[in-house]
Amino acid sequence: MLMKYLFAKNDEIPAGSATIFFGFSSIFWFVVGTGLGSFNAAKLAFPDWVTGTELFAFGHMRQVHVLAVIIGWISMAFGMTMMYMTPALGNTKLWSEKLGLWTVFLWNIGLSLGLLLLWMGITSGREYNDLIWPIDLVVIFGVLLPLGINVWMTIAHRKTQGIYITNWFFGACIFMVMIVFLVGQSPELFNLTGLTEAYLTFWFAHNVLGLWITPVAAAIAYYTIPKLTGNPLYSHRIGHLHFWAIIVFYSTPASHHLMSAPLPEWLKSFASVEGVLILIPAVAFVANILLTMKGKWTMFVENVETKFSITGVLLAIPLNMQGGFQQTRAINWYVHGTGWIVAHAHLALLGMSSFLEAAAVYFGLQQMLRRKLYSLTLANLHYWFFIVGFCIYWISMTIAGLIQGAGKIYEVPYIDVVVAEHPYMIARWVGGTMVFTGNVVWLFNMWMTAREGTLVPEGRYAHELAYER
Amino acid sequence: MAFKMDQPLYSLSDEAEQKEILALWEKEKHGGLSEGNNRIPFPITFLLGLIILTAFMITMPIWGQRPTADIYVDYVALMDSAEVQSMATPEEKMNYIAKTAYAKADARRQGALERHPLAWDDLLNIAPQIKEIQSGKGKYPLDNYNVLGDRIALANFEGNFTEGGYRERKQPWWDLGYTIDVFYVSYFLITMVIVIKRLPHFSRKPNLG
Numbered sequence A: 001m002l003m004k005y006l007f008a009k010n011d012e013i014p015a016g017s018a019t020i021f022f023g024f025s026s027i028f029w030f031v032v033g034t035g036l037g038s039f040n041a042a043k044l045a046f047p048d049w050v051t052g053t054e055l056f057a058f059g060h061m062r063q064v065h066v067l068a069v070i071i072g073w074i075s076m077a078f079g080m081t082m083m084y085m086t087p088a089l090g091n092t093k094l095w096s097e098k099l100g101l102w103t104v105f106l107w108n109i110g111l112s113l114g115l116l117l118l119w120m121g122i123t124s125g126r127e128y129n130d131l132i133w134p135i136d137l138v139v140i141f142g143v144l145l146p147l148g149i150n151v152w153m154t155i156a157h158r159k160t161q162g163i164y165i166t167n168w169f170f171g172a173c174i175f176m177v178m179i180v181f182l183v184g185q186s187p188e189l190f191n192l193t194g195l196t197e198a199y200l201t202f203w204f205a206h207n208v209l210g211l212w213i214t215p216v217a218a219a220i221a222y223y224t225i226p227k228l229t230g231n232p233l234y235s236h237r238i239g240h241l242h243f244w245a246i247i248v249f250y251s252t253p254a255s256h257h258l259m260s261a262p263l264p265e266w267l268k269s270f271a272s273v274e275g276v277l278i279l280i281p282a283v284a285f286v287a288n289i290l291l292t293m294k295g296k297w298t299m300f301v302e303n304v305e306t307k308f309s310i311t312g313v314l315l316a317i318p319l320n321m322q323g324g325f326q327q328t329r330a331i332n333w334y335v336h337g338t339g340w341i342v343a344h345a346h347l348a349l350l351g352m353s354s355f356l357e358a359a360a361v362y363f364g365l366q367q368m369l370r371r372k373l374y375s376l377t378l379a380n381l382h383y384w385f386f387i388v389g390f391c392i393y394w395i396s397m398t399i400a401g402l403i404q405g406a407g408k409i410y411e412v413p414y415i416d417v418v419v420a421e422h423p424y425m426i427a428r429w430v431g432g433t434m435v436f437t438g439n440v441v442w443l444f445n446m447w448m449t450a451r452e453g454t455l456v457p458e459g460r461y462a463h464e465l466a467y468e469r
Numbered sequence B: 001m002a003f004k005m006d007q008p009l010y011s012l013s014d015e016a017e018q019k020e021i022l023a024l025w026e027k028e029k030h031g032g033l034s035e036g037n038n039r040i041p042f043p044i045t046f047l048l049g050l051i052i053l054t055a056f057m058i059t060m061p062i063w064g065q066r067p068t069a070d071i072y073v074d075y076v077a078l079m080d081s082a083e084v085q086s087m088a089t090p091e092e093k094m095n096y097i098a099k100t101a102y103a104k105a106d107a108r109r110q111g112a113l114e115r116h117p118l119a120w121d122d123l124l125n126i127a128p129q130i131k132e133i134q135s136g137k138g139k140y141p142l143d144n145y146n147v148l149g150d151r152i153a154l155a156n157f158e159g160n161f162t163e164g165g166y167r168e169r170k171q172p173w174w175d176l177g178y179t180i181d182v183f184y185v186s187y188f189l190i191t192m193v194i195v196i197k198r199l200p201h202f203s204r205k206p207n208l209g
Helices: A002-006 A017-045 A058-089 A097-120 A133-156 A165-184 A194-229 A236-250 A265-277 A279-292 A304-326 A329-335 A339-369 A376-409 A414-452 B015-027 B042-058 B069-079 B082-086 B090-104 B107-115 B120-137 B176-197
Strands: B145-148 B151-154
Touching: A002 A097, A017 A058, A017 A097, A017 A339, A017 A414, A058 A097, A058 A133, A058 A165, A058 A194, A058 A339, A097 A133, A133 A165, A165 A194, A165 A236, A194 A236, A194 A279, A194 A304, A194 A339, A236 A265, A236 A279, A236 B176, A265 A279, A265 A304, A265 B042, A265 B176, A279 A304, A279 B042, A304 A329, A304 A339, A304 A376, A329 A376, A339 A376, A339 A414, A376 A414, B042 B176, B069 B082, B069 B090, B069 B107, B069 B120, B069 B145, B082 B090, B090 B107, B090 B120, B120 B145, B120 B151
Parallel strands: none
Antiparallel strands: B145 B151
16 A cells, blocks of 8 residues: 555545554564564573574674664654644644655665664664664655655644644754764764764764654653643743753753763763753653643543553653763763663653653554554553563663672672672563563554544544443 | 833733734644643742752762872871781771771861772772872872772873973863853853743733633
């Protein structure tokens, strides 16, 4: 069906097609990404698991997991939400369904190729920016630019005078992440090595997290929570505070990721203050959303999309408390290079961001398919596998990180630290596997929704109808 | 679009513009969504102020800094003493040295020693290096050197030129990064106040039905 629409006239493509293909692609990559995560975690928990084959070595597999989740699941879920929220918020239709379909097509092709190359060991060798530069150029010009054109043009053709806060973030974040990807290629393109390469690597990683993964997830919540609850967004003015604080405080030097490196100390000080100040947009966002929930807190229990969404918002609190303070000199010397950071990264990507996106994908797919969710039971099963699995993962890795930190500081022999961490590595695998299992259930549930979900009448929302299963 | 400056903390927009904005918020639905004009709750405002204060306080280089070589001078002096030599185990020796040096130290030095305990083996390794610098062979004074495990290295800072003709290599408690941040945060706050005060005052709520 995708191939048919790729060469059809724009007007002949049903509205919402791009959303649906983006949505199912994102869930597929979430299954792949978390499946790889579970596989990799098993290698850490059980060292004899799949040995002797270079392709399945941890060093080959790790970055495939990371990029499958970031560019596959998270970014495609963003693409999906942009395809339906941007036009909805402008009371218009998507500027080009055809461009949206080509974007999702090229995205899947490019990502598959990129991950295959990573798996083969063809990599830039730089964390989070592991893809080689030609693939990154495909990401920039084959994925982000077409996505951006569609979003910007839809906003430009809106039928409202104002622009809703979600669309501020969508429009700005696509632009910023393109700049981040372009600058992020400079070590490869200009043969920058040593400290400069390290610095640019973490400038890239910092800004992909802060100008793409977390703010777009937050932008999604500005849509889903008012939409689901029927309440107006609590405050337009707090939205300003959130948006501009992200732009000002997150886009700064990022040298607080390299506190032990011989970068100029003043640059670290500059970045470190900004690192704590990231709590400003975080507080603004959380307060705005939680106050929007006023009078509708029962939905946190009763409505599965709200449950996912508010869980993501609540996880933003520990995420930013950790993120704000763990980069300071006082704490970083202890946790740097330990499992604590791995736990924190998963709190951001698998916790806050993924829960918010899952809510939007659940909501958007039902709306665009015009079908009610196939099974509430399966959706709740997904939620509980997701949250319990995530918590097991996060808590166990945090403890493992503290053990590693103590081992590092008190110069405990490395092998003793490895032995002490072993139970937590098993817990990590259990938690990650639960998340993976939940996602398989989700994919099945959404597939069945597309095939057998109850039809939603015109003018109604899926969440207004009663579940049948 | 005119700025109104007579009540800057109430609103920077004139009455006509405030009414226009409120009317727009009431009329316009973004895909069925609307926005309120509620103020930032006072506890949140307080929290934001606390965050800014905390950001500067907690990131000062003095927290989490590496130990400087000068804090172990008394350790080096004590390690060859008869009392220490007569002790049987490294633990006993270090315990005695740490307690004795701690008692002699001023409050700032005591804090540094508490944060940076030293093992006997590391003391054996760094002692000759400290003595070498003390003997005048080092270009810089001892407090310009960091202790990195079992070795000593010139600290990675470039401060002011001193009377001795060398550049100070001590970790400052305030630096250029903070100066930039003071301006950065100030500009942000000023801009945000202008942006938010251009909106209708929070006491004027749109009727969102």
